Amino acid sequence: MSLQEALVLVVASAILTHLYLRNFEPEPKKAHLVLLGIIVVPCLDSVLLKKHVDSILIRLALASSVYWSALSLSIVLYRISPWHPLAKFPGPRFLYTSKLLGAVLAKRGDGHLRIKKLHDEFGPIVRIGPNEISVVDVSALSPILGADGMPKGPMWDGRRPPNGICNIEMLRDPVEHLRRRKVWNRAFTTNAVKDYEEVVVKRSLQLLDALVSQSANGGSIDLTKWYSYFTFDIMGDMLFGGGFEFIRDGDRHGIMDLMTHTVVALSMIQHLPWFVGIYEKLPITPAGLSKFREFAMKCVKDRRARGAVTKDVFHYIMNEDGVDKVPLTLPEVLSDAGIAVVAGSDTTSSTMTVLFYYLLSNPSAYKRLREEINSAFPIHDGHPFDASKLSSLPYLNAVINEALRLQPPVPVYLQRAPQAGSGGRWVASQFIPEGTAVDVAPYALHRDPRYFSPHPDEFIPERWLKPTEDTETKFTTNMLAFIPFSMGPSNCVGKNLAMLEMRMVTALLVQQLDMKFGDGFNGEKWEENIEEYFVIKPPPLPIQISRTVSN
Template sequence: MASPLLSVGGLALVAHYWFKKYEPTDVLSLGVLLGLFPVLPVIMSPLSSTSTPFAILAGYCSFYAALFCSIAIYRVSPLHTLYKYPGPFISRFSNFHLVLVAARGRQHHYFKKMHEKYGPIVRLGPNVLSIVDVELLPSILGADGMPKGSMWDGRRISGNHGQTAARIAKGDLVGARDKQIHADARRVWNRGFTSASIRKYEPILIRRVGQLVEMLEAKCPSAVTHDASVPEDMSKWLNFFSFDLMGDFVFGGPFEFLRDGDKDGLLQTIQDGLRLSSLTGHIPWSFKAVMKLPFLPPQMKGVGEFAHRQVLRRLKDGAIHDDLFYHLNDEEKIDNDPTPLPVLVTYAVTAIIAGSDTTAFSLSSALYLLIEHPACYQRLRSEVDATFTPGTGLPTDFAKLAQLEYLNAVVNETLRLFPSVPTSLQRAPTPGSGGHLLGPDMFIAEGTAVYVPPYVYHRDPRYFYPDPDAFLPERWLKGEDDVATVLTPNAFMAFSAGPANCIGKPLALMQMRIMLASLLQAFDMRFPEGYDSRQWLDSLKDSFVTTRGSLPVILTRRSKD
């Protein structure tokens, strides 16, 4: 019996080597390595039939024990390429501890804590580094940097209708791990974000802002009557606003969340899908198996199903105006190459999540910070009132809004403290490249994932000082620092950086400026009596983008005098 078991142990080492070198995920390879290898020496040995079941069981136990021991010893040994980098000891064994961190929604706090303890480069998994060093950013995110990391293999939420399910490589703007595929998708999206295109979206934005302000005015008392008022959940209302705007902007509308509410529970479906994919992103090899679990697919596929319905509706109804879909579907016939339906669905999912949920979170965070800091609130309102006369309509001159220094400082400071994507900017060397050089002397082996967490960069005193955890819009204004202020623009990554930065940045900034200015001119805003504002902070969950709870605000209409 000893000889077959020794052979089983040897095959376990072979399997470990094979997994390490080739990372197979296909059913045949897994069946041979994990199913056949453990019993091959046993079934080939001269055992009697009565002992065969026990021998097979012993073979499997011995194989997996040897395999796990081999993997564990290698990952903590000096032979591993990441051995010299500090980090929690448990992280050297498996990524499963990151799954537990992500399940609690506190990944952004965990990353920050690890960097405070271990320094700018931390090993957070067997083959995972997190790097907070602005000098290395160009070789990570820049033009000569790395493509997306393995996390994206476990973050497919387009369901059965997207380009991944259809086995189409093109069309993935956010999750493409091939630089050329991303560049091709980016070229298509660029058409919808030229200066001329964005100007065409301005009337849509103004109309939706006006609708939200009117609806909130109808719900709240005036400053004269001082009637009793109940708080409004501004997180919910801003979410409804951003989804309606996205529907108009991408699909020619209408979703009418502001009018009808979330009748189908789409917003919760999106949050559930993001939460689950934030777990599978740490163990991407599990994604296909997770998708087969009978009780989980609705959460992962709900957004894809919704996007598919919207794409079919838009294709049937045609364009009311030159919406984003007009460009994504090449309705201008620039390429003369019809865009496949699965690619359009993937585009739509990208727009739904990146084009609405993130902006709603940023707006909610800005309101939270302004109400929490009355002096900042009053200063911003005074700046807006000095530029746009109160009571004369919405502040719709986007050129003037873009020139308001304190408004821009508030927006930047909000995005610094609460980036929509707190930690999950992940890159990795191009498959087949052998590795990638960061800076002059840091070599990243192929198969290593590198995180660049904006939340940690934005709160690092090396790059933002003083009080990097405090809301200080003045840090963005020249000449107003009482002490030596450190502000490092290259460490500010609210919209990512490099070739894969957020393509919707100009539109997102327009939304934040006009919405904040409009709300400040229309309402007096405060938290309800007895409300603990820490509830908002506690509700924030890092699920790739930040999900959040309610934000109760008492609104009172400002006097028109």
Template structure:
């Protein structure tokens, strides 16, 4: 009796594993059918050898699932797996659930970094996923002949952030920065959470740039609690990035993911309101919905909604986070603070317009150094070989088709092979000329014991290639304008008793960064 029952059930489990590998199902329905249909069909066979129907059902399903999971685990850990040559934690090789669980704690960037310290430049971080910490992987993975990043970037995004479009946005950004400074001027002498207020500023800017209206977060101190919407949406979005199949379960279960649901509802309302209102100027949304009629086919509502939500989060949170890091670094490093302040105060360097600010060497050095230590997207973004390509070579490594890859930005930026000395330290001078380095920091850059490395090819805070961040230039423009306005109007110091180390501890990597309080005291400058 036993062989008649065991053999077909075990064979069904092994066959289902083969089908999973062969067909690579993505839809939740296909998963359910592969998991439930075979044992359901086998239950009548088992019932004939068992007196209890319930026992027969439990026996069939348990044996089938055990056979399937054993086969999967054995294959993923075996030398026959396409990624068997790459080192990594056993649990990461077995299931993506392990890394997804770690990521929910908000410290995935530190976990990835630790894995690279333990295992080297290429680490297997999932059953079919690799993380790279190698400058030689950047161009093959992200360059013009590299791997796609999901759907190709639409031409509309490039038009929305072209040079001429950025010129139009200057007035919008300038008005919001002036409002920001005026509001801070009413808070002198009292603790101000500058991180929170920078979030409100960039959110208002993004609303103006994206939708031409709708941003009064600074004025009313976020009475609609949009900051919470942005914050609560991010963990669930990251979980679904690690486990794409979970997105369908999420849609079926209204009891989970309320933060992401609320944000999507908000984004949908903003998109619908903007479409109904129309616009007399070319904001970002003008290009995304192709109001100019330049595309052969109009974008779908789903695409527009996705683009709108992405722009709200990526366009506001990344910039405010970097600005918050910059202020934290500057107050922690008084020498850098005074050097930047002197450059801003000098009318030969700063005429008050974005074009002159873009040429300020120390200002750009400070921004780049903050982005190096804490890139806006700490863990980078996934790439995968093109479908039917058979795979792709990344330097000396071959990545089979069906494998996800990532260049881990945080690990790359902290690698002493590319940035030395002191790769974890805030040293804006590393971005200056050798003459300026020796003049400003002779003990550091004049010491022949120090090996100076500054490989800008390893600096990718906005990614590179066809799928890089199209809002990069706008972000730089915003950051320069905000820093120059803040430091020309105010002196800043931390609130008494503030634990300086708590800032770095508060950083949570949910694709975009969540951060804690940054309480500062502002005093007016007499310039």
């Protein structure tokens, strides 16, 4: 066999490897096949060159370089070809080639802006990866996210913890998700959340006192940081009966930095779910993840030792009332509680931060909201903590909805995929083949002029109010396209608690404090610097505050 013929066989082996592995690449459980195809096959191919190259190292280098080049070219040509199952969907062709690009781009933190720009250019369905599309169409929401929609997609495999129990957010099996979800549904019913009101009231007042104290010297405070402290303390109270005390002591455990680094890393790895299948086979655990597990385990042990003082969330997930015939195991409780702390704090604090940014950027909205709150809760009659009354205030709820519309907590990746073995699914008059990741991007959806107009990129709370004869602008506000808490069986289980927190804190601070941006603050630049790492991450928001004159 000549050297040329041997090299042709190396190229052929690369093409055959691609034909075999293209169905397995996204699956972590098939990660060993990816390793086999990338490493072992070119080593075997080097034997073909033995007659022509004496040095083992040179043979390996030559076989590997030819093999990897041929494999890469085969993959790229197939993915951009008209024979690919997703070839009919438009999008930038360079994104078709590899999800490695998605992982690299995710590091920039501008995914929400990038995906919206793609939809503005290419339409409601855009191909954004080799086997991935993004959909922004209200008629597609129910088939994708609804009760009869699709199970979660492959990116959730990439977000699961290596060498650990899969938490409820990452579960792709609908049956297992339903089993674990039932416990959490009980913990966040309307009646259950009513039991949590006392905790929210206590923490809201503590936040108010801390903000006033920190502003005593007339300087600026970072509202982003303090809202994070508030929501972490709330989740600590809800899940573990207290013990965090961020408002009082600051981030003494370093949890905030840990969470920031973790969400950035996960936002990249979710594009390469097969990598988790390799990583979890290694006998290591990231130091940050180990630290957070130790912290969460200590909280669980302390809460179990103290027992139930009130019906907190832990009361339900540990089955302290004996309702569940098959309760969650301790590892499942630990895993679910850990993700609940992050999900329940990060998302709510981010929304409250952007809400006050928009209010302070629109003084007329701030003034109107204060007038509504003071009318419903005269300032000398006590604090605005009647949850029922707060839920009925039209402008307060309009302001919160508008903040959630413009900056949804999870702005890009509500990902699902057709059920395995189904062959595919019809969505918005398009057939989506099995093996396709289907993303719904709330950020782009909420700013789509078909559903929210006029001025879909502007903060206009009035679009949520009932029109009157005096209303000058006629708004299009499609509630079916408003999904800040997702929808369907995997929607945000803590929505009721999040709304309670946002209403109480917003009403309290608007009633009690005069606020303005810190000196030298650049409002336009601030909004541009909001980052997306699966959840939104607002930058520091410098605020100067003082007590209202009436106080």
